[in-house]
Amino acid sequence: MSFMSKSPWVIHYDASSCNGCDIEVLATLCPGFDAERFGVINTGNPKHADIFLVTGSVNSRNIHVIREIYNQMPEPKAVIACGCCACEGGVFHDCYNVIGGVDRAIPVDVYAPGCAVRPEALIDAIVEAEKVLEEKYEAMKKGEHAPVIPLDAPVLKKGA
Amino acid sequence: MGKATIIPFGPQHPVLPEPLHLDLVVEDEKVIEAVPQIGFIHRGLEKLTETRDYNQFIYIAERICGICAVGHSLGYAETVEGLMGLEVPKRASYLRVILHEMSRIHSHMLWMGLAADAFGFESLFMHCWRLRERVLDLFEAMTGGRVILSAVRVGGMVRDQDAATLAHVQEVLEGIKDEYHEICRAFLNDSSVRSRLVGVGVIEHDDAVNLGMVGPFARASNVVNDVRCKEAGAYAELSDFTPITSTDCDCYARVEVRAKEILQSIDIIEEMIARIPEGPVFEKPKGSPADGAMACGALEQPRGECYYYAQGNGTKYLQRMRMRTPTSMNLAGMAAALKGCDLADVNMIVLTIDPCISCTER
Numbered sequence: 272m273s274f275m276s277k278s279p280w281v282i283h284y285d286a287s288s289c290n291g292c293d294i295e296v297l298a299t300l301c302p303g304f305d306a307e308r309f310g311v312i313n314t315g316n317p318k319h320a321d322i323f324l325v326t327g328s329v330n331s332r333n334i335h336v337i338r339e340i341y342n343q344m345p346e347p348k349a350v351i352a353c354g355c356c357a358c359e360g361g362v363f364h365d366c367y368n369v370i371g372g373v374d375r376a377i378p379v380d381v382y383a384p385g386c387a388v389r390p391e392a393l394i395d396a397i398v399e400a401e402k403v404l405e406e407k408y409e410a411m412k413k414g415e416h417a418p419v420i421p422l423d424a425p426v427l428k429k430g431a
Numbered sequence: 432m433g434k435a436t437i438i439p440f441g442p443q444h445p446v447l448p449e450p451l452h453l454d455l456v457v458e459d460e461k462v463i464e465a466v467p468q469i470g471f472i473h474r475g476l477e478k479l480t481e482t483r484d485y486n487q488f489i490y491i492a493e494r495i496c497g498i499c500a501v502g503h504s505l506g507y508a509e510t511v512e513g514l515m516g517l518e519v520p521k522r523a524s525y526l527r528v529i530l531h532e533m534s535r536i537h538s539h540m541l542w543m544g545l546a547a548d549a550f551g552f553e554s555l556f557m558h559c560w561r562l563r564e565r566v567l568d569l570f571e572a573m574t575g576g577r578v579i580l581s582a583v584r585v586g587g588m589v590r591d592q593d594a595a596t597l598a599h600v601q602e603v604l605e606g607i608k609d610e611y612h613e614i615c616r617a618f619l620n621d622s623s624v625r626s627r628l629v630g631v632g633v634i635e636h637d638d639a640v641n642l643g644m645v646g647p648f649a650r651a652s653n654v655v656n657d658v659r660c661k662e663a664g665a666y667a668e669l670s671d672f673t674p675i676t677s678t679d680c681d682c683y684a685r686v687e688v689r690a691k692e693i694l695q696s697i698d699i700i701e702e703m704i705a706r707i708p709e710g711p712v713f714e715k716p717k718g719s720p721a722d723g724a725m726a727c728g729a730l731e732q733p734r735g736e737c738y739y740y741a742q743g744n745g746t747k748y749l750q751r752m753r754m755r756t757p758t759s760m761n762l763a764g765m766a767a768a769l770k771g772c773d774l775a776d777v778n779m780i781v782l783t784i785d786p787c788i789s790c791t792e793r
């Protein structure tokens with residue numbers, strides 16, 4: 272375990288979630304589940320964050336916000352899709368204003384399902400994401416980098 | 432006087448759990464105008480009534496907002512029951528009120544935590560959320576879910592609660608009450624908290640009425656509007672209900688109103704538990720809403736009055752389902768309260784309306 276997987280800082284963005292998953296993300300960091308005791312700190316600044324927690328699905332209004340945050344995050348970075356909506360659209364998958372899961376906007380590393388996602392599942396996902404961070408850090412040393420996604424790039428393929 | 436500058440606020444902003452974008456026109460440090468922009472979480476779920484029948488749609492209605500999930504499913508269910516002329520068993524309407532008031536407690540505690548975070552009192556934030564966890568544990572014991580409960584259905588409740596569970600609820604709420612008094616003291620008496628809140632974002636009574644504000648935001652400006660007084664459902668059987676109001680009209684008053692409402696909700700739940708009648712909790716709805724039938728419903732959500740409208744078309748799908756949510760009523764008030772405030776107070780004022788963007792945009 273290198274320093275990369277210790278104390279990952281997270282940034283949270285509410286794409287078009289119903290708030291159910293949002294407050295569970297916050298509850299994960301607050302007393303009760305208290306992921307903060309493992310050094311998981313919520314930051315508002317993308318440039319301080321290692322893990323990007325996205326709740327809710329992607330629509331055409333927020334897709335560029337998600338990509339902007341993703342691009343601003345320093346490498347190595349991991350993305351967690353929190354909740355069914357973020358994984359593939361959830362109950363809203365056939366709404367006219369929903370494009371789909373977060374993987375249609377940016378590459379996703381860990382999927383945490385649930386409606387609403389349970390804090391236990393989120394803690395699990397963060398632990399998984401730490402492994403991803405380690406792998407990406409190794410890859411980075413070999414010169415492989417995360418893609419920069421142009422804000423107006425077309426929607427990605429499902430599950431890409 | 433400096434030149435006017437526009438500062439964008441959001442959609443991703445540390446104090447906002449939800450994306451709301453504000454264009455703040457500032458001159459030096461004073462905000463002269465705030466223009467809200469919404470649309471980041473619009474999903475278009477009212478249209479889903481075309482593909483989900485009225486029994487299925489309650490799960491969508493619940494997911495309009497994860498904080499007032501019980502409220503939305505309840506408002507939807509009551510409206511559709513009105514549409515079909517369905518009478519809900521007494522016990523079910525008591526259980527609904529118990530769950531709804533519990534969700535008000537959790538919503539207000541959540542809000543008080545966020546407010547504490549906004550004025551930079553992080554430990555108070557954590558304490559509020561710690562207490563809130565206990566309410567969520569109760570939800571889990573009663574329904575199996577923490578935030579999305581799926582407990583209400585058209586015609587009653589999904590399941591009954593036994594006496595032991597209700598006694599447990601009462602016991603836990605009693606415990607919460609004791610600890611909550613301490614938190615309340617910090618909110619209402621602490622001098623550093625007061626200095627951030629008193630006199631900030633004032634909206635006078637008449638303006639509040641003109642801007643059509645609802646909920647605790649309006650009650651803090653001494654507007655007595657609380658749909659619970661209209662005594663729909665089990666609220667009619669409460670021995671006594673007086674809406675909590677304040678005459679201060681500022682951010683402090685809004686904190687005070689919500690702080691007291693938590694205690695009021697605990698009292699309501701205790702009374703409901705003491706008087707809950709025995710009986711069935713579900714009455715199966717038969718047939719479907721008649722063609723052209725219309726029904727409205729109003730419900731006091733944690734954030735204010737929420738209004739529902741439903742229209743049937745003779746099939747099991749609704750012709751139209753529409754809701755007017757409290758935050759969309761309060762946005763005008765928020766823009767008015769922001770006018771003339773300091774830039775540093777913007778986040779506090781935005782929070783005191785308790786914005787719920789996902790209700791507003793749906």
Ligand code: SF4
Pocket residue numbers: 287288289290291292293326327353354355356357361362385386387388494497579
């Ligand atoms: S997964 Fe469920 S709880 Fe989470 S945002 Fe979607 S609808 Fe809401």
